[in-house]
Amino acid sequence: MMLPNAVPVSWYLILSAILFSMGVAGFLIRRNIITVFMCIELMLNAVNLSFVAFSYELKKIDGQLFTFFVMVVAAAEAAVGLAIILTVFRHRMSLEIDDVSSLKN
Amino acid sequence: MIPMPNLDVLGFLVLATFAVLCGLSVILQKHAVASALSLVGVMGSLAVLYLMLGAEFLAAVQMIVYAGAIMVLFVFVIMLLNSGSERPAKARYFAYLVGIPSLLAFLGVISFFILKELPNTSSVQFGAFTQGGPAPVGRLLFTQYLLPFEVTSLLVLIAIIGAMVLAKKEID
Amino acid sequence: MDFFLVSLIKIVVVFGAFMTTLAYLQWVERKVLAHIQLRLGPQRVGPHGLLQPLADVIKLATKEGLIPANVNTFFYILAPFLAVSLALISIAVIPFGPEIELFGVRTNLELTSLNIGVLLILAISSVGVYGIALGGWASNNKYSLMGGLRSSAQMISYELPMTIALATPLLVLNTLDLRQIAERQGGGWFWNWTAFSYPPLLFIAFIVFLISAFAETNRVPFDLPEAENELVAGFHTEYSSLAFAGFFMAEYANMVTITCVSTTIFLGGWHPPFPAPYSNFVPTALFWFFGGVLLFHGLTQPARRWDRFTFPAFGVISLGLGAIFLLAATVLPIIGQILLPVFWFVAKVGLLLFLFIWVRGTLPRFRYDQLMRFTWTFLFPVALGCLLLTGLGVALFG
Structure with a gap:
């Protein structure tokens, strides 16, 4: 197999798109709240990769700073989200999203 | 060779x-x-x-x-x-029949446009771009992005308090 | 090609020395604990139990590696691998001495130099919890699960004061490269070391770092993940044979790494505590002193039958080492440039390791709520205060 001589930045962007789509797919097909939450983290990571790739392409580090902020927000989100999950589990004894549907009809 | x-x-x-x-x-x-x-x-x-x-x-x-x-x-x-x-999910035909193909289509379109609109992106070489060290990042973070930085720290503080309030067991 | 050859030699030497240290650290720990508790410790295998580590390795390697029923096999086997390999990585960025010139090749006494070395060590130590948490979970045993839970909560909590205490000297040193960190503390008396600058702020940071290091390595008094009188053996209850050896080795490797890091960042790395021409003769004096004491005791008042032969033998070895260091300090600077810095580095690391063992022999275990309250209401605010005051000091006087 012939390997190309260099990796263009666009490949990184495509990898980012693939990972993002996986996150969306997992978000759609999974039923466990924690796994759904992890799929959101996967999407955030995919977006981070494209920020860093653009930062390389433009030779400016602003993109890396956006990633930094995304990470901090993700940390805050994880803390609050997991606390909510704990509360939900304490009330319903279940982690399935389908069980948390008292507001439906 | x-x-x-x-x-x-x-x-x-x-x-x-x-x-x-x-x-x-x-x-x-x-x-x-x-x-x-x-x-x-x-x-x-x-x-x-x-x-x-x-x-x-x-x-x-x-x-x-x-x-x-x-x-x-x-x-x-x-x-x-x-x-x-x-537990094994009830078959979700909607998700599998519509969601996954449209996701693949989305992926294809995105990749197509990335390759079409950005045909001449620079090639990645390790060590070609060295501005990502702690010093340049820190300098930019504490000058140009100071306000977002402070706002984020406030957000983290709120998140800590929120998480504590949510996860605390009620004292009966 | 020179670079690869030199790197290969360094890797072999450092890896061999590191592994030997890990094996003998366990012997030293058993001996020191024994003497704290007025026992003798290992005595049977070799003189004074010196071959005990070898016997332990053979015993662990030849035992049956049992995989219990109903465990998650993949994660059960992955966990010790993860623990031990993550524990062994960090030694690669630790500098043991200055740049040396040997046979016309200039090289640094370390495996690799990174300009984000401190961050790498933090990253590896923060990922290290997975080995323990995963091992506890995959064992499918309530004691193991409790151990894994405790360890992950404890390590997340103590990482905060540890990181903040580690950031405090970085304010003064102004770099993240461990080699530069060590170099900037040298060239004089011990009050140039970061632990003693801006007194007493950085010394408090050093103490906070040490306390968190005890928790990060799951050592007494913070060994709740394996608290044997509550949880059988905690996260490694179900492990046997080489998998258990992996966890065991990871614990000691973490201990060595964290003491190396605190030596490099707080205690001046390889620099002697006072200036060069006099400090060069300290190793000789120490070794000759120990050799003399050993010879005297062995020849005049041996407490046991075998001491009559072993003590004089150790004494002669010690005198010989002293002579080598004397030669290195005076007529053979080519050896001295390696031996003397490495001696000081190893001496400081050894003192800190002794502190770890000493504390294990002295302090009782914390209760779990005490552990959490201690870090969140005491250690973390203290570390934060140190950081802020040091920042103020650097801004005003730096």
Whole structure:
């Protein structure tokens, strides 16, 4: 197999798109709240990769700073989200999203 | 003589394959701990990709914050609740028949446009862009992005308080 | 090609020395604990039990590697691998000495130099919890699960004061490269070391770092993940044979790494505590002193029968080592440039390791709520205060 001589930045962007789509797919097909939450983290990571790739392409580090902020927000989100999950589990004894549907009809 | 493969290319291909496999594992594993560990794999390979893109500080932060703190928190909560494997879902024909094909179509369109609109992106070489060290990142963070930085710290404070209030057991 | 050859030699030497240290650290720990508790410790295998580590390795390697029923086999096997390999990585960025010139090759006494070395060590230590948490979870045993849970909560909590205490000297040193960190503390008396600058702020940071290091390595008094009188053996209850050896080795490797890090960042790395021409003779004086004491005791008042032969033998070895260091300090600077810095580095690391063992022999274990309250209401605010005051000091006087 012939390997190309260099990796263009666009490949990184495509990898980012693939990972993002996986996150969306997992978000759609999974039923466990924690796994759904992890799929959101996967999407955030995919977006981070494209920020860093653009930062390389433009030779400016602003993109890396956006990633930094995304990470901090993700940390805050994880803390609050997991606390909510704990509360939900304490009330319903279940982690399935389908069980948390008292507001439906 | 066998031509030595370019390490930038080889590294990217190996890491990208690993990241995609781990990503698939995140969404296909039945047990949440396995998903979490696969997500740590994705994050690890992304950290090395950040290194190749010259973002060394970010790579370290990715490992410390994402893999070392956020995911440990996930694993902790999964182990604490210890709810076992996910029960097999009722077949969701809508998700499988419409969602997955449209997702693949979305992916194809995105990749097509990336390759079409950005045909001449610069090629990635390790060490070609060295502005991602702690010093330049810190300088920019505390000058141009000072306000977002402060706002984020406030957000984190609110999140800490919120998490404490939510997770606290009611004293009966 | 020189670079690869030199790197290979360094890797072999450092890896061999590291592994030997890990094996003998366990012997030293058993001996020191024994003497704290007025026992003798290992005595049977070799003189004074010196071959005990070898016997332990053979015993662990030849035991049956049992995989219990109903465990998650993949993660059960992955966990010790993860623990031990993550624990062994960090030694690669630790500098043991200055740049040396040997046979016309200039090289640094370390495996690799990173300009984000401190961050790498933090990253690896923060990922290290997975080995323990995963091992505890995959064992499918309630004690193991409790151990894994405790360890992940404890390590997340103590990582905060540890990181902040580690950031405090970085304000003064202004770099993340461990080699530069060590170099900037040298060239004089011990009050140039970071632990003693801006007194007493950085010394408090050093103490906070040490306390968190005890928790990060799961050592007494913070060994709740394996608290044997509550949890059988905690996260490694179900492990046997080489998998258990992996966890065991990871614990000692973490201990060595964290003491190396605190030596490099707080205690001046390889620099002697006072200036060069006099400090060069300290190793000789120490070794000769020990050799003399050993010879005297062995020849005049041996407490046991075998001491009559072993003590004089050790004494002669010690005198010989002293002579080598004397030669290195005076007529053979080519050896001296390696031996003397490495001696000081190893001496400081050894003192800190002794502190770890000493504390294990002295302090009782914390209760779990005490552990959490201690870090969140005491250690973390203290570390934060140190950081802020040091920042103020650097801004005003730096």
